[in-house]
Amino acid sequence: MTDDDFIFILTEYSKTVPNGNLYLSDELIAKIILINKLFKETNTFMKNSFEFNLRDLFRFLEAIVLFRGNVDFSFDLVYLSRLTSKEAKQKVCFLNLPLYIENLMNGISEITY
Numbered sequence: 001m002t003d004d005d006f007i008f009i010l011t012e013y014s015k016t017v018p019n020g021n022l023y024l025s026d027e028l029i030a031k032i033i034l035i036n037k038l039f040k041e042t043n044t045f046m047k048n049s050f051e052f053n054l055r056d057l058f059r060f061l062e063a064i065v066l067f068r069g070n071v072d073f074s075f076d077l078v079y080l081s082r083l084t085s086k087e088a089k090q091k092v093c094f095l096n097l098p099l100y101i102e103n104l105m106n107g108i109s110e111i112t113y
Helices: 003-013 026-045 054-066 069-077 086-094 097-105
Strands: none
Touching: 003 026, 003 054, 026 054, 054 069
């Protein structure tokens, strides 16, 4: 699937999430797709054996709503918690992925693919 496919699916899905309209904008959904792509690339770089899929994106959206727009905590819950080794979590932190995500969410930097 393309990024546009994911954006369309998540935008439609966000309409079904109770209170989703309070926390999930089109801009945020586009950023979530970029975060997911960046994490998948980091995951591949670290040679982890699990994959992330559309269900994980749904969980990410649901967590953002459940935790009232807290993207950082939601990322930790859905993505970082899946890393089973302390070493893998340290590598993600070493690559500054959480800080990059925070900057992206605050509009400090952009990602282009």
